Amino acid sequence: MKYIFLLLLPLFLLSSCDDSLSSSLTHYNISMNISLPDDISPESVSEATATFRNISSGVEQKFTPGTEISVLPGLYDVEYEAKALLSNGAESRLRATLRSVSVTSSLLLTLEPFSCVETNDLIISEIFFTGTLNPSGNNYKGDDYIKLYNNGTEIIYADGLALIESKFNTTQKYDYTPDIMNEEVSVDAIYVIPGSGHDYPVKPGEYLLLADTGIDHRHLNPYSFDLSGADFEWYDVSTSPSNVDIDSPTVPNLDKWYCYTNSYFILHNRGFKAYGLARIPVEKERFLKDNLYSYNYTVVSDAGSFPMTATAYRIPNEWIVDWVNCSVKASYAWTVCAPVLDMGWTSCGIIDKGKDRFFHSVRRKLLYINENGNPVFKDTNNSSADFNPDCTASEIELAGSVMDQYGNQCLTVTYDGITPVKE
Amino acid sequence: MKRPYLLLALVTPLILSASGNDSILIRMNSHVDGLRRFISETWQNPALKYFSEDEPFSNLSVGLSRRNDSEIITPEYGDGSHSAGFNAESFIPAGKNSAVWGNAGYSTGSTRNVQWCESSSPELIYPYFSADEAGGNLKDEHYKFSGGYAGRKNSIVWGATLGYSATHHFRDVDPRPRNITGELTLSGGIAYSISADYMVGASMNWMKYKQSNDIKFVSETHDLPIYQLTGLGTHYNRFAGASKSSDFSGNRFGATLNLFPLRSGVLVNISVSRFSFDKTLRDLNKLPIASAWHNALTVNAGYKHISDKVTYSVTGQFDAYRRHGSENIFGDAVSGSYPQIGSLEMYADNYYRALLQGFASIRQNNQTYSMTLRSGYSHRKQFYAEPEQWALVEGLENMADFSVRSFLGQHWYGIADLSFAIFSPTEKDINLQPSTSPEALAGSVETGLRHSTVTRCATSVSLTAARAISEKYAIGIGGSATLTNYSGTAHSNLYNISINFYF
Numbered sequence: 071m072k073y074i075f076l077l078l079l080p081l082f083l084l085s086s087c088d089d090s091l092s093s094s095l096t097h098y099n100i101s102m103n104i105s106l107p108d109d110i111s112p113e114s115v116s117e118a119t120a121t122f123r124n125i126s127s128g129v130e131q132k133f134t135p136g137t138e139i140s141v142l143p144g145l146y147d148v149e150y151e152a153k154a155l156l157s158n159g160a161e162s163r164l165r166a167t168l169r170s171v172s173v174t175s176s177l178l179l180t181l182e183p184f185s186c187v188e189t190n191d192l193i194i195s196e197i198f199f200t201g202t203l204n205p206s207g208n209n210y211k212g213d214d215y216i217k218l219y220n221n222g223t224e225i226i227y228a229d230g231l232a233l234i235e236s237k238f239n240t241t242q243k244y245d246y247t248p249d250i251m252n253e254e255v256s257v258d259a260i261y262v263i264p265g266s267g268h269d270y271p272v273k274p275g276e277y278l279l280l281a282d283t284g285i286d287h288r289h290l291n292p293y294s295f296d297l298s299g300a301d302f303e304w305y306d307v308s309t310s311p312s313n314v315d316i317d318s319p320t321v322p323n324l325d326k327w328y329c330y331t332n333s334y335f336i337l338h339n340r341g342f343k344a345y346g347l348a349r350i351p352v353e354k355e356r357f358l359k360d361n362l363y364s365y366n367y368t369v370v371s372d373a374g375s376f377p378m379t380a381t382a383y384r385i386p387n388e389w390i391v392d393w394v395n396c397s398v399k400a401s402y403a404w405t406v407c408a409p410v411l412d413m414g415w416t417s418c419g420i421i422d423k424g425k426d427r428f429f430h431s432v433r434r435k436l437l438y439i440n441e442n443g444n445p446v447f448k449d450t451n452n453s454s455a456d457f458n459p460d461c462t463a464s465e466i467e468l469a470g471s472v473m474d475q476y477g478n479q480c481l482t483v484t485y486d487g488i489t490p491v492k493e
Numbered sequence: 494m495k496r497p498y499l500l501l502a503l504v505t506p507l508i509l510s511a512s513g514n515d516s517i518l519i520r521m522n523s524h525v526d527g528l529r530r531f532i533s534e535t536w537q538n539p540a541l542k543y544f545s546e547d548e549p550f551s552n553l554s555v556g557l558s559r560r561n562d563s564e565i566i567t568p569e570y571g572d573g574s575h576s577a578g579f580n581a582e583s584f585i586p587a588g589k590n591s592a593v594w595g596n597a598g599y600s601t602g603s604t605r606n607v608q609w610c611e612s613s614s615p616e617l618i619y620p621y622f623s624a625d626e627a628g629g630n631l632k633d634e635h636y637k638f639s640g641g642y643a644g645r646k647n648s649i650v651w652g653a654t655l656g657y658s659a660t661h662h663f664r665d666v667d668p669r670p671r672n673i674t675g676e677l678t679l680s681g682g683i684a685y686s687i688s689a690d691y692m693v694g695a696s697m698n699w700m701k702y703k704q705s706n707d708i709k710f711v712s713e714t715h716d717l718p719i720y721q722l723t724g725l726g727t728h729y730n731r732f733a734g735a736s737k738s739s740d741f742s743g744n745r746f747g748a749t750l751n752l753f754p755l756r757s758g759v760l761v762n763i764s765v766s767r768f769s770f771d772k773t774l775r776d777l778n779k780l781p782i783a784s785a786w787h788n789a790l791t792v793n794a795g796y797k798h799i800s801d802k803v804t805y806s807v808t809g810q811f812d813a814y815r816r817h818g819s820e821n822i823f824g825d826a827v828s829g830s831y832p833q834i835g836s837l838e839m840y841a842d843n844y845y846r847a848l849l850q851g852f853a854s855i856r857q858n859n860q861t862y863s864m865t866l867r868s869g870y871s872h873r874k875q876f877y878a879e880p881e882q883w884a885l886v887e888g889l890e891n892m893a894d895f896s897v898r899s900f901l902g903q904h905w906y907g908i909a910d911l912s913f914a915i916f917s918p919t920e921k922d923i924n925l926q927p928s929t930s931p932e933a934l935a936g937s938v939e940t941g942l943r944h945s946t947v948t949r950c951a952t953s954v955s956l957t958a959a960r961a962i963s964e965k966y967a968i969g970i971g972g973s974a975t976l977t978n979y980s981g982t983a984h985s986n987l988y989n990i991s992i993n994f995y996f
Contacts, residue, residue: 091817091841095878126822128730128929129880142879143835144822145731170825174834243827370828372778400718400734403826420718421734 098173100139102150103180106164110154110185115164118152125170146171149413150181163450167409184410191391192226192272193449195219197345198431198463199337199396200418202287202294203475209428210291212283212316214337215300216345217464219434220272221447228272229265231391233280233304233324235337236344237382238406240397240415241422244367252408255346255390256363256382259335261304261324262350270301275444279465280304282336284321293429293477295469297321306334327354328383338396341418341427344406346393348385361385387411394453396432398422414454429473431463436486445485461487515548517967518906521959521995522898524550524584525908527863528804531852534762534793538696538749539652540682543592543643551583556991558602563983566944568937569610569622571631576602578635595640596656603632609722609937612706613662613672618741620724620818620840621772621783623706625668625717626933634661639678648686650694655679667710668717674704684751690758694751702770704741720930721774721782723820724840725877725884726938729782730929731823736774743770754797760808762793780831785818785840805853810869813845839878846871848890859900865912867892870919880926886946888918906967908957914950921946947980959995967995 102120106112120133125145133139150166166181196217204210216233220226237256238246250256261280263270272278284303287294297303298320305323308314315334317323329335337343350357363384369376387408395405395415401422405415419427434447435458448456462473464487466480473480483491515523529545536542556579562572578600586592608628612618639656655678662672682696710716718734747766754760769786773779795808818840823831848869855862867890874885894912901907923942925935952975959969972990979985 091838091876091878095837095839124730126729126731126820127727127879142837144837145824145834172824172834242829243825245827368828370830375828400732421716423716424718424734425712425716 095142097140097142099176100141100173101176101178102139103178104150104166105180105182106154107183107185109157110162110164114155115152116155118150121149121151123147123149141173143174146173148179148181150183152183154185156185165409165413165451167413169404169409190222190224190226191349192218192228192231192278192347193221193392193434193447194345194347194394195221195277195447196431196433196464197337197394197396198465199339199341199343199345200427200430201336201339202291202472203425203428204291204293205477207425207475209339210287210294211336211339212285213281213287213291213294213297214339215279215281215297215465216337218272218278218280218347219447220274220276221449223274225271225273227265227268228263228270228278229267230262230349232260232262232327232348232350234261234346234348234385235259235335236346236395236406237330237380239342239403240344240395240406241342241401241403243403244369246365246367248365250363250384251406254363254384254386255344255393255407255411256365256384257346258328258330258382260327260329260348260350260383261335262327262354263302264322264325275440275442278302280324281321283316284318285316288471293472295465295471297465304335306331308333325354328358340422341396341398344393344395344412344415346407346411347391348389349391350385350389358383392449393451394432394457396453398424411451413452414456416453416457417459419460425475427460428475429463429466430460431487432457432459433461433464433487434458436489447486458487516961516964517995518900518904518959518961520548520550521906521967522861522900523548524552525898525957527852527854527865527896528797528799528806531806531850531865532760532762532797532808534764534791535751535753535760537680537698537762537764538682538684538694538751539641539654539680540643540650540684540696541692541694541751541753542594542641542652542654543645543650543684544692544753544755546584546586546592549583549585551581551585551996553579553581553994554991555579556989558987558989560985560987562985565606565608565937565940566979566983566985568608568628568941569615569619571604571607571628573605574602576600576633578602590645592643593641595638597638598635599637600635601633603630605630607631609934611668611670611672611708611719612739612741613660613674613704614702614741617702617743617768618704618770618772618785620722620842621741621785622722623670623708623736623739624720624722624728624934625708626931627668627717629664629666629668631662631664631670633663635659650684650686650692651682653679653681667712668719669709669711670706671709672704672706674702677701682749684753690755692751692753692755694749694753696749696751698745698747698749698766700745700747700768702741702743702745702768706739706741708737720934721772722934723783723877724818725875725882726925726930726935727839727877727880727928728930728934729820732774732777732780732782736776736780738775740773740775740779741770742773743768745769757796757798757800759796760794760806762791764791765789777831778829780823781821781833783818783820784836785816787814787816789814802856803853804856805851807849807851810848810850811845812848814843816840816842837878841876842873843876844871844873846890861898863894863896863898865892865894871916880928882924882926883922884924884942884946885920885922886918887920888916891915891917904961906959906961906969908955908971910953910955910973912951912953914953916949918946918948944979944983947982949977949979951975951977955989959993965996969993969995 148168152164164183166183234257237258279300281297281300284300286296310333313333393411416432418430580598582596584594609624610622637658641654643652680698684692684694721729745768749764752761797806850867892914896910955973957971961967975987977985
């Protein structure tokens with residue numbers, strides 16, 4: 071065939087005056103069937119937008135009702151957002167998402183938007199999962215933390231609030247069976263704030279700092295900072311003598327319900343996990359008895375396919391107060407929750423194991439400062455839109471400590487990693 | 494470092510067997526004949542190469558080369574380079590009806606400040622480079638070896654060549670690419686005498702190309718994402734940063750048809766080729782992310798006249814190529830495996846050029862005066878499908894070259910050459926759209942395109958002097974300087990110097 075082609079090539083070259091491609095690219099039409107919740111009529115929906123993000127190229131296309139949706143073949147993340155007027159006169163945001171939609175022909179997509187529900191509870195305002203480096207450039211462990219915030223106008227009691235980590239990685243997708251992701255999240259660590267119900271009030275505009283190890287880390291790493299004033303720490307009694315946790319005398323411990331490790335728990339410092347808050351309405355023993363999740367999946371490698379079995383704990387979506395998917399830009403594969411909890415994801419660093427991720431956290435975006443002088447942060451259950459990625463950690467800003475691997479000192483304090491706090 | 498000496502050892506017996514009836518300076522004068530270079534398209538057919546030289550001639554040379562640009566003109570070639578190396582070439586009529594030839598060389602050097610390209614052979618694999626935002630100086634080593642044979646029996650001449658070249662590009666600081674390329678070329682041809690004055694010929698050629706491209710970071714505190722570029726400042730967003738090891742593999746198939754006058758007459762050369770290659774990411778289980786094909790055509794036809802005193806030739810030439818690149822698209826990666834769901838042709842680079850060129854030389858006593866004039870029109874358009882963007886440039890190319898070759902007494906021989914070339918754009922249209930690429934990449938691409946669409950003037954001077962140290966041997970020194978000005982905005986200086994041993 072190649073030789074025949076060679077003979078025909080001169081004719082082909084001479085006859086073709088088209089300056090672009092050999093043939094025009096095929097676009098496929100997408101039809102969308104929006105299945106609204108029962109309490110919302112189609113007439114009450116306005117400002118609808120469908121966003122198609124091409125995963126290969128990163129290009130986003132937005133479509134509004136009445137316009138033809140036509141896209142190149144490829145793999146897409148599809149998001150739908152609209153405003154809805156409820157029967158009581160209140161406004162609500164409708165959202166729906168479909169991940170990894172393979173477009174190889176014209177398609178009819180069915181989306182089931184959900185109305186964003188305010189939980190009126192604490193939110194995660196910052197996750198510092200990367201940690202710091204010591205002066206010799208090695209990763210220092212123990213100064214990771216998560217900050218919670220009262221974004222509302224009423225006092226919220228933190229008692230009984232559970233900090234949870236996803237079992238699944240956002241960088242590696244498997245077909246887990248049974249698939250419970252639309253109804254429940256799978257977790258591998260549960261640490262609960264102690265208290266009888268009214269012991270730990272968090273006023274509007276106040277933070278709650280949950281630290282890995284609540285000590286002054288500067289004694290161990292001059293590039294770190296002081297966490298001895300944290301509100302709580304997660305402490306583990308390790309069964310590994312070479313890997314023991316430090317129990318701070320100044321910081322109370324979270325109540326450990328479950329953790330996958332026998333040594334000590336740290337946040338995933340490459341950013342593969344999701345973190346959340348949950349109000350679990352049952353006792354610890356009953357939860358651990360009733361909520362075990364056994365699942366199967368298959369690992370495919372050069373050596374073949376290997377069926378695997380594992381376990382985690384399952385928490386119904388209704389118990390989740392907040393959820394933040396973290397990932398790595400270059401390695402993101404999927405979000406490990408139902409879209410109703412979090413439609414997006416946020417990150418530190420571009421590539422897996424990137425050294426520039428250290429000293430950085432993900433911080434919730436500032437919307438405005440309210441009349442009481444408190445910051446109000448964005449909370450739309452879409453971490454891609456709600457969080458600023460790659461921010462200098464807030465505790466580094468407050469301490470004025472080292473903010474990068476080169477030893478540069480942080481001189482700016484911000485609300486959200488971007489907006490500076492005015493003196 | 495043993496390999497350069499091995500190459501020299503392989504080619505030396507061939508070279509040392511060369512000796513002709515004429516003195517070395519006469520053979521050298523014949524070898525550097527301007528007409529031989531002017532109709533160089535003919536010699537692609539190894540059977541016709543039999544006629545390229547009348548006398549044996551060999552040259553061992555050691556040389557230095559240096560390029561300095563005032564700013565980056567083409568990002569993948571940096572803003573300067575230097576190299577040092579040796580080259581050995583020989584052509585020997587072996588017996589009454591056959592000829593052998595060979596070439597071997599080694600060079601080492603460095604390209605300065607390469608930007609947005611950590612791959613080697615950019616001219617072959619563009620636009621699918623692996624790249625990062627740091628770039629830097631790139632060291633290199635080149636090895637090449639080739640040989641050929643042509644034989645004649647009655648009206649038929651046949652020939653074949655085999656060649657191999659390899660390069661090694663690397664950097665000693667982060668990011669540290671280590672690229673190995675290999676090119677194996679094979680060609681075979683035949684020519685038939687249709688009259689006492691004319692040969693018709695045909696040949697086929699094949700090249701196998703391979704490149705392995707590995708980028709490492711050893712710094713404890715810093716590394717960078719690696720981008721897989723896809724043309725005109727775009728990149729494969731999904732695999733940005735994910736893969737530091739890639740491979741390129743390609744094949745080129747080509748053919749030529751020739752009408753060759755042994756002395757004066759009409760000459761025609763038609764060559765076609767198709768080069769196609771794939772790029773795979775080794776880190777992702779040899780994921781084939783892109784492929785491209787490059788079809789090329791050259792038609793060269795004209796007339797040449799050879800007499801004792803005056804030689805001239807007038808030819809028209811048409812060159813065209815079409816390079817189209819496709820990006821493979823993949824479905825959801827489940828269990829670490831990426832199913833391919835399609836392939837999209839996204840990039841095109843279409844080019845054509847029409848030239849009218851003439852050559853004339855006059856021999857007077859011990860001097861030969863030569864002139865080459867060339868005038869033409871070229872058109873090139875690069876296109877990217879979505880987001881739709883393009884870069885078009887059309888323009889006039891004019892070139893004039895003057896040279897004098899002279900025997901200076903019995904022992905000295907000299908060549909002086911002066912040439913001027915100008916490219917004047919008649920139309921240019923660059924439309925780049927914002928994409929998901931880093932700003933620095935878009936800026937770099939824009940800079941490269943800008944330099945390719947401005948008026949470009951090149952002035953070149955070269956001088957060669959040779960002294961016969963016996964009837965069979967001569968030594969010489971040669972040097973050249975080429976100054977290229979890009980519409981007053983940038984300039985590039987290229988210098989070469991070599992010491993030669995002719996026999």
